Amino acid sequence: MAKFVYRMQNILNLKEKMEDQKKSAYRNAAAKLEEEENILNGLEQKKKSYEEQLKESFSETVPILDLMEVKKLHEAVEIMKGQIRFQQIAVANARRKAEIARLELGEAMQERKIQEKLKEHAFEQFKLEINEDEKKEIDQLVSFQYGKKKP
DSSP, X not given: OOXXXXXXXXXXXXXXXXXXXXXXHHHHHHHHHHHHHHHHHXXXXXXXXXXXXXXXXXXXXXXXXXHHHHHHHHHHHHHHHHHHHHHHHHHHXXXXXXXXXXXXXXXXXHHHHHHHHHHHHHHHHXXXXXXXXXXXXXXXXXXXXXXXXXX
8 A cells, every 4th residue: 555655744844843943932032021020020019118118217206307318218219210111111122022922933833734734635635546546446356357257
């Protein structure tokens, strides 16, 4: 019996490797996005902590304000605001890169699926050809045996 050989198997293999690479790139981009978001959350928590300390320094029952401490906390809050703005930009860039990687992964998956469908169609065609060949052989055997019986 004939063996099925898909003549474009190397293309299918290439599409599968490309899909694996795109999956890896997407995983890395998603991990980077999560890391940037965690950094942003940490900065926001730090800012909130400084703001609470600043609020407490104003609400203390002690009549004397430590102006140096208040100034230091106010500057810390402003520095945190600047760092948060920069980190928001980093998060937006990471989010954009993750979205691009996701779209590229989707394209790679579609290309692989197309190649798999082509392989399935080629296999179906192969089975039809085998069936046709078997029918021809059976017809030849039947006609040969029928011809032998007629003397």
